[in-house]
Amino acid sequence: MRLMVKNTGYQALTVDSLPTRLGGISDIAVHIGADPSHWTVKEVGDGNLNLVFIVSGDVGTLIVKQALPYVRLVGESWPLPLYRAYYEYHALTRQAARAPGSVPAIRYFDAAQALIAMEFLEPHIILRRKLIVGERVEGLAKFLGQFCAQTAFRGSELSLASATKKADVALFAGNVEIPAITEALVFTDPYYDAEMNNHTDGLSGLVAQLRSDVELKVKVQQMLQRFASNTETLLHGDLHSGSIMSTATESRVIDPEFVQYGPMGFDIGMLCANFFMAYFSQPAHRADDLADYQSWILTVVEETCEHFDTEFKRLWNTERTGMLYPAALFEDQSHDSALACEVVLRNIWKDAWAFCGIEMHRRCLSLAHNADFEDIDDVATRASLEARNLMMAAELIHHADELKNANSVCDLARVHNSKDYL
Ligand code: SR1
Ligand code: MG
Numbered sequence: 001m002r003l004m005v006k007n008t009g010y011q012a013l014t015v016d017s018l019p020t021r022l023g024g025i026s027d028i029a030v031h032i033g034a035d036p037s038h039w040t041v042k043e044v045g046d047g048n049l050n051l052v053f054i055v056s057g058d059v060g061t062l063i064v065k066q067a068l069p070y071v072r073l074v075g076e077s078w079p080l081p082l083y084r085a086y087y088e089y090h091a092l093t094r095q096a097a098r099a100p101g102s103v104p105a106i107r108y109f110d111a112a113q114a115l116i117a118m119e120f121l122e123p124h125i126i127l128r129r130k131l132i133v134g135e136r137v138e139g140l141a142k143f144l145g146q147f148c149a150q151t152a153f154r155g156s157e158l159s160l161a162s163a164t165k166k167a168d169v170a171l172f173a174g175n176v177e178i179p180a181i182t183e184a185l186v187f188t189d190p191y192y193d194a195e196m197n198n199h200t201d202g203l204s205g206l207v208a209q210l211r212s213d214v215e216l217k218v219k220v221q222q223m224l225q226r227f228a229s230n231t232e233t234l235l236h237g238d239l240h241s242g243s244i245m246s247t248a249t250e251s252r253v254i255d256p257e258f259v260q261y262g263p264m265g266f267d268i269g270m271l272c273a274n275f276f277m278a279y280f281s282q283p284a285h286r287a288d289d290l291a292d293y294q295s296w297i298l299t300v301v302e303e304t305c306e307h308f309d310t311e312f313k314r315l316w317n318t319e320r321t322g323m324l325y326p327a328a329l330f331e332d333q334s335h336d337s338a339l340a341c342e343v344v345l346r347n348i349w350k351d352a353w354a355f356c357g358i359e360m361h362r363r364c365l366s367l368a369h370n371a372d373f374e375d376i377d378d379v380a381t382r383a384s385l386e387a388r389n390l391m392m393a394a395e396l397i398h399h400a401d402e403l404k405n406a407n408s409v410c411d412l413a414r415v416h417n418s419k420d421y422l
Contacts, residue, residue, distance in 0.1 A: 009112055010082060013066050015041045018053055022064065027108040028117050033057025047242065048073035048368055049080065049257070054120060061122070062107055067114035067257075071181075073368065074196075080177060084257045085114035087175045091259035092116070094168075094234055098154035099147045102253050121252055124245035128371055131278040134286050134293050137246040141300045144244070144271060145307025147253055152264040152348070153315040155234035157322040165322070169231045169261050179228070179260045182237065186358060187224035190365035191217050197366045200373075202383030202422055206390055207365060219397050223354045231261035239267040240274040240359075240370070265351030268308055272352065272406070273359035273393075274370070275301045276413055280389040281372040284381050294417070298410040305406035309345060316341045350401045353409060357396030360389050380422075387421035 013021060022028050023036025032039055038057050045052035045065075049072050053064040067085045071078040089111075095103045108117040130137060157165050189197055191211055199207050210216065236243065237258030245252050279297045282290055316337070320327065325344075330337035363370045364386045373389075376382035392412055396403070403409055 010069070010114065012068060013051060013053065013064065013115070015043055015053070018055060018064065022055075022117070025108060028062060031060050031062050031107050031117075033059040045072070047255070061120040062117050063104070063120050064115060064117045082114035083111075084175065084178050085109075085116055086111045087172060087178070087259050088255075088257040089116055090171065091234070091236070091256035092118075094155065095151055095236070095253065095256060099150040102143070102147045103256075104252060104254060121245050121254075124247050124250070124252065126242055127244040127246050127251070128241035128274070128278070130246060131241055131297070132281075132285055132372060132375060134289060135248070136296055137251060138249040140246065140251055141303030142307050143251045145304040146311045148239075148268040148271065148304075149308045149311035149315065151236065152233045152267070153312055153319070156232050156264065156324070158324045159315070159319050159322050162323050168234065172234065172259060172261055175260060178258055179237070182258060183224060183228060185366050185368060186362045187220055187227065189367070190358075190362045191220060194366065198369075199365055200383045200386055201379050203364070203386060203390070206387055206421065210361070210365075210390065210394060213394070216394060216397055219354065220358055223351070223358060226263050226351060227266060227355075230263045232264045233261065235260055235262045236267050237262070239271045241278060242370070263351045265348040266355050268305070268348070269352035269355030270359045271304070272301050272409070273356040273363075275304075276356070276360060276392065277363060277370060277372045277389055279413055280385050280392075280417060281376065284376040284378070284385060298413060302406045302410055312345060313341055349403070349405070353396050353403050354400035356409075357393040357400070360393035360396070364390055384420065384422050388416045388419055391419070391421055392416040
């Protein structure tokens with residue numbers, strides 16, 4: 001089913017109009033306070049797409065997120081359907097069921113207004129910001145590894161009944177324009193001089209070298225084909241460090257509006273890419289504690305991947321109720337299914353490292369760069385750190401199927417971190 005949310009009746013909220021417009025909605029008022037004239041509203045959206053309000057009152061605080069009918073980063077010249085809020089809402093409900101406690105609780109949803117009111121996370125801040133200022137988060141690797149494994153496994157036909165999963169694939173297939181952003185910005189634009197691209201001065205030689213690597217482009221297009229045509233599981237679809245909020249000890253995943261069915265290795269690969277970019281950018285953000293902090297980031301990557309494997313195997317042994325690799329073929333025949341699980345995991349990681357490299361490329365080569373590098377004012381420093389990131393990424397894409405495990409990938413990061421490519 002494709003949900004068409006027409007613009008009829010839709011109105012973007014403003015700080016001034018929000019209390020009047022939402023004050024009479026009991027599901028919202030019960031969490032903020034009955035008298036909207038006591039509400040304070042702040043617009044804090046700093047992402048690429050939406051309005052985000054923090055609304056506080058006598059009782060408490062909520063986040064109100066509203067989609068705009070265009071890409072905020074670019075403006076009204078790039079229209080974007082409001083229906084993405086509908087898919088985000090459905091993604092959040094599924095993630096809450098499959099990875100309990102991992103996402104903010106939804107308090108209210110209005111499809112026509114493309115609006116979701118949800119739990120205000122406090123004192124959480126965006127993980128990317130923590131990584132830039134050098135803060136550590138306890139339990140991060142376990143949380144992220146388990147989130148990725150639980151959503152990957154429980155959203156697939158390893159767990160779901162085929163009819164349920166296929167109906168869900170049909171529901172999310174209505175979301176066309178949002179995956180199209182990823183198909184272009186992540187998989188295509190970085191590899192030619194697309195109109196909206198930009199890269200740091202000083203990188204043009206390296207960029208030209210990457211764009212002339214035909215084998216690289218073929219590998220990336222193979223991964224795009226997998227991303228667009230493989231409906232293994234329900235993905236978050238945009239799992240970067242800006243889609244995670246953390247305190248010193250607790251984390252949540254937010255913002256799944258890029259949700260779609262896709263390959264199991266996509267989310268974990270994207271996630272690792274963002275840790276590697278945080279890692280490569282560190283020399284520009286700190287001198288004291290640099291080696292220790294960089295090594296903490298790589299430990300998070302290694303442990304996230306270990307937790308992913310451990311949780312995936314646990315689910316394999318305890319929740320394999322779908323049509324794939326049924327007990328009828330293995331355990332019921334007294335045949336161990338551990339080998340099958342290893343093979344499934346091997347394929348996930350092969351995909352993951354290629355997606356990881358592609359994400360590392362796109363954040364330096366197309367639209368929508370990340371603050372880890374963008375916050376580096378000194379252009380020459382930024383270029384030399386991005387160069388390490390770009391070169392490691394190319395190696396990941398070329399050799400994704402030869403990498404033994406996350407530890408070898410982190411070793412690769414250490415090697416590139418010591419190089420001077422410019
Ligand atoms: C035009 S949207 C650009 C990027 O912002 C989102 O967070 C996604 O990462 C997307 O690729
Ligand atoms: Mg987002």
